[in-house]
Amino acid sequence: MADSTLPIQGALDITPPAARKHSILEIAHSWITTVDHKKLGILYTVFGIFWLLVGGAEAIAIRIQLAMPNNHFLSPQTYNQFFTMHGTTMVFLVGMTIIFGFANYLVPLMIGARDMAFPRLNAFSFWVTAFGGTLLYYSFLGGSGLYGVGSAPDVGWFAYAPLTARAFSPGHATDYWAISLIVSGIGTVGTAINIVATTVSMRCKGMTLMRMPLFVWLFFVVSALTLITITPLTAAQIMLTIDRYLGGHFFDTQAGGSAVAWMHFFWIFGHPEVYVLILPAFAIANEIIPVFSRKAIFGYPAMAAASVGIAFVSLGVWAHHMFTVGMTSVSNAFFTLSTMLVGIPTGIKIFNWLATMWGGKIRFATPMLFLTAFLFQFLIAGLTGIMLSVSPWDWQLHNSYFVIAHFHYVLVGALVFAIFGGLYYWFPKATGKMLSEKIGKWHFWLFIIGFHLTFDTMHVPGILGMPRSIYTYEPDRGWGPWNLVVSIGGIIQGIATLVFAYNMIVSLRKGEEAGPDPWDAWTLEWTTSSPPPDYNFAIDPVVGSRRPLWDLKHPEDPDWKYEA
Amino acid sequence: MSAIPLTPHISDDQPWKLPSKGKVGMYCLIVAESAIFIIFVLAYLFYIGKTTFGPTPAVLEVPIINSIALLSSSITIMLAERALEHGKMKGFSLWWAITIALGSYFLYGTGVEWYKLIHEDGLTISTNLFGTTFYSLVGLHATHVIFGLIGLTLTLIFALTGKLKHEHNEKVQILALYWHFVDAIWIVVFTVVYIIGR
Numbered sequence: 001m002a003d004s005t006l007p008i009q010g011a012l013d014i015t016p017p018a019a020r021k022h023s024i025l026e027i028a029h030s031w032i033t034t035v036d037h038k039k040l041g042i043l044y045t046v047f048g049i050f051w052l053l054v055g056g057a058e059a060i061a062i063r064i065q066l067a068m069p070n071n072h073f074l075s076p077q078t079y080n081q082f083f084t085m086h087g088t089t090m091v092f093l094v095g096m097t098i099i100f101g102f103a104n105y106l107v108p109l110m111i112g113a114r115d116m117a118f119p120r121l122n123a124f125s126f127w128v129t130a131f132g133g134t135l136l137y138y139s140f141l142g143g144s145g146l147y148g149v150g151s152a153p154d155v156g157w158f159a160y161a162p163l164t165a166r167a168f169s170p171g172h173a174t175d176y177w178a179i180s181l182i183v184s185g186i187g188t189v190g191t192a193i194n195i196v197a198t199t200v201s202m203r204c205k206g207m208t209l210m211r212m213p214l215f216v217w218l219f220f221v222v223s224a225l226t227l228i229t230i231t232p233l234t235a236a237q238i239m240l241t242i243d244r245y246l247g248g249h250f251f252d253t254q255a256g257g258s259a260v261a262w263m264h265f266f267w268i269f270g271h272p273e274v275y276v277l278i279l280p281a282f283a284i285a286n287e288i289i290p291v292f293s294r295k296a297i298f299g300y301p302a303m304a305a306a307s308v309g310i311a312f313v314s315l316g317v318w319a320h321h322m323f324t325v326g327m328t329s330v331s332n333a334f335f336t337l338s339t340m341l342v343g344i345p346t347g348i349k350i351f352n353w354l355a356t357m358w359g360g361k362i363r364f365a366t367p368m369l370f371l372t373a374f375l376f377q378f379l380i381a382g383l384t385g386i387m388l389s390v391s392p393w394d395w396q397l398h399n400s401y402f403v404i405a406h407f408h409y410v411l412v413g414a415l416v417f418a419i420f421g422g423l424y425y426w427f428p429k430a431t432g433k434m435l436s437e438k439i440g441k442w443h444f445w446l447f448i449i450g451f452h453l454t455f456d457t458m459h460v461p462g463i464l465g466m467p468r469s470i471y472t473y474e475p476d477r478g479w480g481p482w483n484l485v486v487s488i489g490g491i492i493q494g495i496a497t498l499v500f501a502y503n504m505i506v507s508l509r510k511g512e513e514a515g516p517d518p519w520d521a522w523t524l525e526w527t528t529s530s531p532p533p534d535y536n537f538a539i540d541p542v543v544g545s546r547r548p549l550w551d552l553k554h555p556e557d558p559d560w561k562y563e564a
Numbered sequence: 565m566s567a568i569p570l571t572p573h574i575s576d577d578q579p580w581k582l583p584s585k586g587k588v589g590m591y592c593l594i595v596a597e598s599a600i601f602i603i604f605v606l607a608y609l610f611y612i613g614k615t616t617f618g619p620t621p622a623v624l625e626v627p628i629i630n631s632i633a634l635l636s637s638s639i640t641i642m643l644a645e646r647a648l649e650h651g652k653m654k655g656f657s658l659w660w661a662i663t664i665a666l667g668s669y670f671l672y673g674t675g676v677e678w679y680k681l682i683h684e685d686g687l688t689i690s691t692n693l694f695g696t697t698f699y700s701l702v703g704l705h706a707t708h709v710i711f712g713l714i715g716l717t718l719t720l721i722f723a724l725t726g727k728l729k730h731e732h733n734e735k736v737q738i739l740a741l742y743w744h745f746v747d748a749i750w751i752v753v754f755t756v757v758y759i760i761g762r
């Protein structure tokens with residue numbers, strides 16, 4: 001553990017007066033009306049974890065339904081609603097909100113700013129996103145009229161036309177889906193604008209672009225990508241709403257419209273979106289792996305460049321979701337090649353992380369456990385991605401459980417593991433209490449065992465030809481035993497997530513005191529007290545290198561001597 | 565607030581200037597809005613000539629005067645900004661009001677055009693594919709003009725009541741950036757709808 005008696009600049013040198021007990025109303029008022037980036041970051045994250053439990057419960061229900069052939073746990077309609085809501089929730093309400101929670105909390109702290117560039121826009125964005133999520137789930141109550149209980153959207157999270165047309169989706173369920181995503185999209189774009197403006201114009205003195213922590217670099221790229229990713233989805237949703245409400249013909253093939261156009265518009269959003277989700281996982285890895293290997297990150301400029309490269313390439317690969325739709329061979333070849341191109345920058349990143357760990361003194365605390373698992377799971381996920389990018393291979397496996405296994409490998413095996421690691425890493429900063437390492441180890445091992453049971457096994461029924469989005473199957477296909485294993489793994493993951501929730505609640509009340517710098521880290525957020533004061537830094541920090549706190553702790557061997 | 569340097573080779577006298585956050589934010593908003601417009605423009609281009617029944621783009625008349633009005637409002641808003649920079653409040657209000665008038669005239673012209681299309685040619689958003697794409701693209705632009713006009717009108721009210729001072733220069737410039745963006749989008753929409761589309 002670090003020596004917390006170090007005189008840290010910017011930290012409080014006065015003890016705050018003893019806080020009086022606040023009433024529940026006062027506390028609620030302070031949280032609801034807050035414009036402080038730290039509180040909003042916590043709100044975002046808690047909101048995301050809440051929906052994570054909801055979306056996870058939906059996933060468990062799906063897995064129970066698929067555990068046996070000819071199971072009747074869910075009706076076909078309910079099954080459709082559950083996988084639609086599971087996908088939509090996990091991507092828009094869990095992934096986007098938790099990553100922006102991290103960004104909100106940490107980006108201003110890491111660049112030595114007092115707050116985000118636009119604090120009130122920040123609050124607005126959060127509440128709009130929260131409203132969008134609530135609206136989506138309200139469809140369970142009001143989807144097909146006032147008393148149509150249990151009519152959530154059931155068109156798949158990609159909502160392919162013409163299934164979304166009035167003729168095939170009567171009632172309001174699909175409208176809830178479209179409008180709630182437009183609403184939460186507004187919030188997401190607001191946050192993205194905020195983060196870009198914060199990174200560009202709120203950096204403290206000496207924090208040049210090439211001295212920013214890689215976490216901030218990654219979120220700068222993510223936010224810039226979000227600006228041009230979420231908005232096409234908004235445009236497509238507007239078109240869908242025009243079609244459904246104003247009798248438009250965008251996706252109406254009878255009137256000359258095109259259903260494939262929806263696929264293009266959706267995936268122009270959808271593919272960069274998965275990079276928006278995975279780049280924050282890289283950001284967390286870039287912070288945690290060096291600290292727990294006791295070495296500076298290897299190849300900083302290459303890392304920053306690779307992130308920008310991934311963002312650029314991701315804009316040109318969307319049609320690999322549509323190899324089977326009947327594009328020309330030329331397009332198939334183009335999108336095969338551009339998809340394989342993503343492997344280059346991601347390869348750079350993986351090798352840089354390995355080089356960072358190489359020869360380091362690795363401490364396997366819970367954050368590092370999660371991030372080590374992240375490393376090799378992300379590698380495997382990338383390899384199945386390369387397999388799927390080959391269009392003939394994709395023709396065989398398109399819309400099978402192999403694809404599901406692949407993208408869950410990316411989103412759970414990489415993103416969720418990184419998020420858990422990040423939560424273990426920064427929870428002490430946000431609350432002043434350490435998360436329990438003992439329960440954390442339980443959480444980690446349960447989760448990784450459940451994860452591999454589920455998603456390693458899931459490749460097999462995919463290769464055996466089990467299509468996605470079917471509510472049940474016949475026993476003679478030979479998918480039954482595989483699916484049973486997958487379901488057992490899913491339930492273990494659910495238990496692990498509950499263990500984590502329990503860990504957070506217990507540690508919040510009885511965790512050991514963290515102190516300002518529990519992990520002996522190097523970036524600016526650890527110079528403040530835990531939790532940081534409202535104004536973050538009593539004195540505006542001035543930095544001279546990529547690891548300002550290292551310079552402070554080791555005046556005999558500072559970083560700026562080595563950084564040109 | 566003076567800063568204690570953490571490192572010996574950085575001193576207080578080095579200038580540390582960063583771009584204005586408002587401008588960066590507005591540029592980000594413009595990038596995001598452009599993406600929405602790009603999708604609608606792509607949809608329009610993709611659906612040209614695919615309409616199976618009903619009125620075709622031949623019923624459109626090129627709105628020359630309208631376009632001139634909107635594009636010249638970019639010039640007048642620039643003159644207004646100049647006046648504010650030099651502290652000439654009267655000149656600012658005058659040019660600003662002219663900008664609003666030109667923008668409103670553009671909206672009026674669009675209304676006249678749509679009235680003719682609806683009542684004489686029977687083209688509504690649900691008539692056929694051309695109607696859907698035309699009204700959504702042009703209407704999306706008109707919506708942005710309306711938002712811009714709301715902002716401009718509020719600024720004019722502040723200026724006339726004497727609330728607007730020289731130090732609000734940058735905020736006015738940010739609003740003007742948005743207005744320029746709306747004008748630039750019109751050039752694209754005009755080209756796509758009235759030149760390529762016909």
